[in-house]
Amino acid sequence: MAERSATARRSGTTVLVLVFAFLYIPIAVLVALSFNEGGLPTVWSGFSTKWYVSLASNADILHAALNTLIVAVASTAIATVLGTLLAIGVETRRRRGTVLEALVFAPMIIPDIVLAVALLSFFSMLNVTMGLHTIVMAHVVFNLAFVCAVVRARLKSFDWSITEASADLGASGFTTFRRVTLPVILPAVVAGALLAFTLSVDEFIIAFFTAGAGRSSTTLPMQIYSMIRFGITPEINALATIVMAVSVIALAISQRLNKGMVGQ
Amino acid sequence: MWGRCTAGQRGARKGNKPRQSLHANCRRVVTTNSRPAFLMAPALAWLIGLMVVPCGLVLALAFFQRGIYGGVDYTFTLENFAKVFDPLYAGIFLRSARIAGTATLIAVVIGYAAAYAIASCRRSLQPVLLFFAVLPFWSNYLIRTYAWIVLLNREGLVTQVLRWFGYTGEPPSMLYTEGAVIAGLVYNYLPFVILACYAPLSRLNPELAEASRDLGGSAVTTFRRIILPLTLPGIAAGAVFVFVLSIGNFVTPALLGGGRFQMIGNLVYDQFLTANDWPFGAALAAVLIAIMMLLLLVQGYAADRASTRTAQAREEA
Numbered sequence: 001m002a003e004r005s006a007t008a009r010r011s012g013t014t015v016l017v018l019v020f021a022f023l024y025i026p027i028a029v030l031v032a033l034s035f036n037e038g039g040l041p042t043v044w045s046g047f048s049t050k051w052y053v054s055l056a057s058n059a060d061i062l063h064a065a066l067n068t069l070i071v072a073v074a075s076t077a078i079a080t081v082l083g084t085l086l087a088i089g090v091e092t093r094r095r096r097g098t099v100l101e102a103l104v105f106a107p108m109i110i111p112d113i114v115l116a117v118a119l120l121s122f123f124s125m126l127n128v129t130m131g132l133h134t135i136v137m138a139h140v141v142f143n144l145a146f147v148c149a150v151v152r153a154r155l156k157s158f159d160w161s162i163t164e165a166s167a168d169l170g171a172s173g174f175t176t177f178r179r180v181t182l183p184v185i186l187p188a189v190v191a192g193a194l195l196a197f198t199l200s201v202d203e204f205i206i207a208f209f210t211a212g213a214g215r216s217s218t219t220l221p222m223q224i225y226s227m228i229r230f231g232i233t234p235e236i237n238a239l240a241t242i243v244m245a246v247s248v249i250a251l252a253i254s255q256r257l258n259k260g261m262v263g264q
Numbered sequence: 265m266w267g268r269c270t271a272g273q274r275g276a277r278k279g280n281k282p283r284q285s286l287h288a289n290c291r292r293v294v295t296t297n298s299r300p301a302f303l304m305a306p307a308l309a310w311l312i313g314l315m316v317v318p319c320g321l322v323l324a325l326a327f328f329q330r331g332i333y334g335g336v337d338y339t340f341t342l343e344n345f346a347k348v349f350d351p352l353y354a355g356i357f358l359r360s361a362r363i364a365g366t367a368t369l370i371a372v373v374i375g376y377a378a379a380y381a382i383a384s385c386r387r388s389l390q391p392v393l394l395f396f397a398v399l400p401f402w403s404n405y406l407i408r409t410y411a412w413i414v415l416l417n418r419e420g421l422v423t424q425v426l427r428w429f430g431y432t433g434e435p436p437s438m439l440y441t442e443g444a445v446i447a448g449l450v451y452n453y454l455p456f457v458i459l460a461c462y463a464p465l466s467r468l469n470p471e472l473a474e475a476s477r478d479l480g481g482s483a484v485t486t487f488r489r490i491i492l493p494l495t496l497p498g499i500a501a502g503a504v505f506v507f508v509l510s511i512g513n514f515v516t517p518a519l520l521g522g523g524r525f526q527m528i529g530n531l532v533y534d535q536f537l538t539a540n541d542w543p544f545g546a547a548l549a550a551v552l553i554a555i556m557m558l559l560l561l562v563q564g565y566a567a568d569r570a571s572t573r574t575a576q577a578r579e580e581a
Binding site: 008009012013015016019020022023024025026027029030033081082083085086088089090092093100103104106107109110111112113114115117118119120121122125137138140141144145148173198201202204205209221224225228229232236237240243244247248251255 | 299300301302303304306307308310311312314315316317318319321322325374377378380381382384385393395396397399400402403404405406407408409410411412413414415417421451454455458505508509512513514515518519529532533536537542545546549552553556560
């Protein structure tokens, strides 16, 4: 926007300082208290990493972390393949269909609770035993939509004539995909996969409804939820810090790859 | 081949990117006519099988009776929808709407101010500020909510800051109140509002505001008559998002409201997991979807109006 008065600039800075304080103070307090020596999760009494050590020996949490990793890796792998193919299909289609666009967009906006109860009814009506596999199936639904969105954004600037050049030189459809299309869109595919991974690791509501009975398929967010309901402990702060760090790192890499895309 | 090409060209969408050569378009028409369907098939099958069909199933469930032992009795009824408007449940709807509405209003005001401030910064600084504004959004929802329990509990940071300022009385009870729930919702969804409002603000043509000033419009008039109408789609998108996700939320009321008062999300949760009245839960979910669709229509209308205005402004310029 155009040049502005000093007052306007100062008030803009004030707004930003306040908003960033609002966004980051709660997280900062949470992270700081995870290094708190004392058992009280809210009063500072000295630096310690003992809560991280005690996490490592908590069998429930390790089990939940392993489950989360299985779900996230499996659903990301399936969603990345399906979402990428979907993106290429949608972008090479000549006609745009409103129904198709709505179908591809819907998983991103549908309230979690609605999809969760829908899948719960669906699986139990078909007498499907629920567990990690049903969580994976559910996570693929929204993950593939996000992968598709990221890859489509990249394909918008893709020069399709190079795939034709490849075909003219005798390459099969698959070879053209592998040697021409894929290398160009790869940053977007990886960015989409990282986004899907983050979403899956953090997703709670749908997993909660599709995990079935018993504790064997508890994921990390489900574990965190039950711990929070039980009360505040420094252990939750430590666990929260680790989970946040993983998400933020995955997102930062994804963001970098996306930026590289624009430059190409 | 050329014949089909030109036919394809004629049929091609208006929005075809100019950088694509004639050649490239031919290619897409000739070889990809059948391939897109083949490529899209697995993903679409997944979406239909695990989203469309289950959602349709839930919708259908809403029209059946609850069985005596908690199962579903397949007799047609509209009772479940009538029950939604029962004073008891209507009260929960109204409370949910009030909480979600308040959270939306606060998030939009703060989010818009933040987006405006970011859009007014140096161009080079904007992506960085935006990235850090959205970053918390990508951390776990439960953790962000938990952070507020840590802040608001009786011995939390807020109480300690008050003490530091000389407050000596009983620690104020802030947790497990409606205010805590609203704070949690605003906190969780604010980054999205900032993102949604920033997009139209950053595209705003500064000459429009200048023209308004040159013609004697005050800062307030310029904002009200020029900037606000043109950025309304972003506000609408952000507001719809916050409202829809807030009204269906069950985690925040459960954790920050301490389960003292229910919102629609908690009600749906209970019907499926504790009360075992699936048809009623399905009716509630259907109402949630109806609210979402209605709001999306309103948002689409706002976006259309804004694009008409932009076109008019461009013509007049």
